[in-house]
Amino acid sequence: MSSTKPLPAALKRWAEQRIGPVVSVRDASHSWDRSRVWDLEGGSGVHRYLKVSPSVKFFTRESRAYRHIVPALGHTRAPHLIDSRAQDLVLLLTAVPGAPVKELGLDTAQWRTVHQQAGALCARLHEAGELDRGDRVKAEASLSAAADGAEKYLARAGDRLDHDEQQLVRDHAARLRRVGPGPVGYIHGNNQLRNWLWSTSGLALVDFERSRPAARVQDFVILATTQWADHPDREKAFLRSYGRELSDAERHALRCLSALDAVNCLAWGPDNGDAEVTARGRRTLDRLMKEDRP
CATH class of the missing domain: 3.90.1200.10 (Aminoglycoside phosphotransferase (APH), C-terminal lobe)
Known part of the structure; x- marks a missing residue:
């Protein structure tokens, strides 16, 4: 089991510019070292996810999928992309229930x-x-x-x-x-x-x-x-x-x-x-x- 991964302060500031204040952060990464995902809870109790892709290839694939393919699944059937920043390989996503x-x-x-x-x-x-x-x-x-x-x-x-x-x-x-x-x-x-x-x-x-x-x-x-x-x-x-x-x-x-x-x-x-x-x-x-x- 990997240790808890802290969310970099610069990425938290970037996320808050898009979704408002974040009141709590939970490491939601998988156990392998290259997985970096955080659950961000806003003041209204709404959750979003911030993900740093493990490589340029994966970032490119995932950001493209969210923009052009994933919406075909329908509301609540997949996360939706709020924003992304290529230089940091970061994606900000809505949460889905379940x-x-x-x-x-x-x-x-x-x-x-x-x-x-x-x-x-x-x-x-x-x-x-x-x-x-x-x-x-x-x-x-x-x-x-x-x-x-x-x-x-x-x-x-x-x-x-x-x-x-x-x-x-x-x-x-x-x-x-x-x-x-x-x-x-x-x-x-x-x-x-x-x-x-x-x-x-x-x-x-x-x-x-x-x-x-x-x-x-x-x-x-x-x-x-x-x-x-x-x-x-x-x-x-x-x-x-x-x-x-x-x-x-x-x-x-x-x-x-x-x-x-x-x-x-x-x-x-x-x-x-x-x-x-x-x-x-x-x-x-x-x-x-x-x-x-x-």
């Missing part, structure tokens, strides 16, 4: 309802406007780009994978390069329970720093390797409200992407002390090994 879904202890029917609403929100996001020419080129190349990252992940993971597991990842990367073109759009990029907030108003999505033009199927990888692996009813509820089943090509791509996600988890998780991510990678890799080599 708590992270994973903390709520939902029953079977509630889980299906959550996934049903998530499917509808993802459909809105993926269909939020036509991609321009440059974005379409990036989106259509996104699966090949994902495959190209396999060797980097394998090098970082090192001996956390044995020879056969490394070969499985390479095989899936090669297969992914052969997947034909599929539906593309603007994806969330980190679509998982941690970024789903549930309240009486319904589901909201947060954290758009990985949003980008890409193959739409890339938004389903974490769900497929966590929620859907053991709960096919949740997948069914999601896809019903998403508006269509995945094609055979997308199913094939999803399997290949799951292998790449596994090695990425096993590279990143142990190095950052994230047991949950590490466990996700190991579980996925073990499942793929059993299915490919029974």
Whole structure:
């Protein structure tokens, strides 16, 4: 667990110029070092969030998403951008109601309802406007780009994978390069329970720093390797409200992407002390090994 991160005084002054006096500040960062998020409470009890992006790339992605894509989700379904300042990589956002879904202890029917609403929100996001020419080129190349990252992940993971597991990842990367073109759009990029907030108003999505033009199927990888692996009813509820089943090509791509996600988890998780991510990678890799080599 990281120590509490103080909000820099200059950023507090900048925020107060836009939202008025701030009476309390709470560190709302995730546990990893590069996460910097604060909950700002105003005098009227209204909460906003100030986020400092971990990189120029993430700031650019997130600020663009909030300006041009996220509004398609609708009121209360995602934060809205109040202001941003590129030189400090800072975003000032409204708050949305709710708590992270994973903390709520939902029953079977509630889980299906959550996934049903998530499917509808993802459909809105993926269909939020036509991609321009440059974005379409990036989106259509996104699966090949994902495959190209396999060797980097394998090098970082090192001996956390044995020879056969490394070969499985390479095989899936090669297969992914052969997947034909599929539906593309603007994806969330980190679509998982941690970024789903549930309240009486319904589901909201947060954290758009990985949003980008890409193959739409890339938004389903974490769900497929966590929620859907053991709960096919949740997948069914999601896809019903998403508006269509995945094609055979997308199913094939999803399997290949799951292998790449596994090695990425096993590279990143142990190095950052994230047991949950590490466990996700190991579980996925073990499942793929059993299915490919029974």
